[in-house]
Amino acid sequence: MASSASSDEISKRKIVNGPGDYVLEDVPHLSDYIPDLPTYPNPLQDHPAYSVVKQYFVHVDDSVPQKVVVHKDGPRGIHFRRAGARQKVYFQPDDVHACIVTCGGLCPGLNTVVREIVCGLYHMYGVKKVLGIDGGYMGFYAKNTVCLDPKVVNVIHKRGGTILGTSRGGHDTSKIVDSIQDRGINQVYIIGGDGTQRGAALIFEEIRRRGLKVSVAGIPKTIDNDIPVIDKSFGFDTAVEEAQRAINAAHVEAESFENCIGLVKVMGRYSGFIAMYATLASRDVDCCLIPESPFYLEGPGGLFEYIEKRLKEDGHMVVVIAEGAGQELLSESMQSMTDASGNKLLQDVGLWLSQRIKDYFSKERKMPINLKYIDPTYMIRAIPSNASDNVYCTLLAQSAVHGAMAGYTGFTSGLVNGRHTYIPFNRIIEKQNKVVITDRMWARLLSSTNQPSFLSAKDVEPSTPL
Ligand SMILES: Nc1ncnc2c1ncn2[C@@H]1O[C@H](COP(=O)(O)OP(=O)(O)OP(=O)(O)O)[C@@H](O)[C@H]1O
Ligand SMILES: O=P(O)(O)OC[C@H]1O[C@](O)(CO)[C@@H](O)[C@@H]1O
């Protein structure tokens, strides 16, 4: 395969073209900017568990296609480097000084990833120096660190949250890289969402500019599933499962009272995946509202009309709303306020909607209703990960360790079409993953709830009073 990347673009995009319009969006490697780096045989070749595996080491030319559905005569398209152990490593175990940091909001599975990075480094590669950075990015320069070993992390996967602590804001690239350099750290594992991966890309750039032999590996964390390219983020399944409990409760309440609406608010700042999947899984939901699909309340085709119809037909209904839905309908007082990381601060759309529904039915329709509002937002993300997420976290962590040991850097470890890959930071941070309301999945949801599609009021026939 001939590389078409020019050297000054190496940190931005490392594109390799091949026959049949094959494109590899490759990740940076320490040898891109440090010449004559020595390599060592991978210690896993003598490991009793792995040495018996046929073809345990990933071939250097293995890659994973971004799209698995292709037209017969179409191009082979974009590929990512396949994750996994390499025959040669660029670090000797005794020379490795790794650190792990967790940033952004909580997500089920954070502790599992931390555990498996530590155990992977120890048990697979014999690395003994692993540091936990306390409290997110700012912990690099403003807080203490903690020494991590398999004993310290042994049972942490059974706990929610992150034993390292986390934070928003406080990303100061040069202070962070100074701290990495001063401490002699040469592998940095950064677990976090889209904002965190943006910060990780800056750290990588600065490390490369300084010519340091330091691998920077990202592990994507987002309960909202808003990171692009990857199949789904760890903890997402756990979150959807937990959301079911709230939806079940809302349904039980709604069924038990006359004209009762169970309203559940779930997380999802810009992306409504939790709401959509929880709705699809539950089958008890009559209406799902997400940030990507604008809705309106009054008039034909509006939410109030639909609620009245459901109550008249069934005597109850369940509504699931993602926290970022309908924000444009709420007052503009907080529209420009942001958190420490620059994320838009949201108003409580669940409380607002509850009040609007109550007012409408009591004042305008003179129709007595019951409304039970359930807000399980933090309960959904503060729990430990379920069994399948635990396995997923383990593989993500091990992939990151293999990648860093093999000298790759500036990458995020991610699942693409069911295979583990190394994805360059630029692909992870260039946009957010969102529910596409013209895709099949949203159509499935609409057909399962029978809710209106909430095309804008002006697209609907001129209004006639209810
Ligand atoms: N554009 C950016 N450049 C550098 N650092 C950033 C950037 N955006 C966010 N960060 C840093 O990344 C960390 C986490 O960011 P943020 O609070 O947005 O959470 P996140 O990683 O997106 O996770 P989530 O949104 O899923 O909770 C913060 O310390 C923040 O300062
Ligand atoms: O209250 P915090 O910690 O800022 O977290 C809330 C945000 O975190 C997220 O779960 C993303 O991690 C968003 O859905 C939500 O808006």
Ligand SMILES: [Mg+2]
């Ligand atoms: Mg984010």
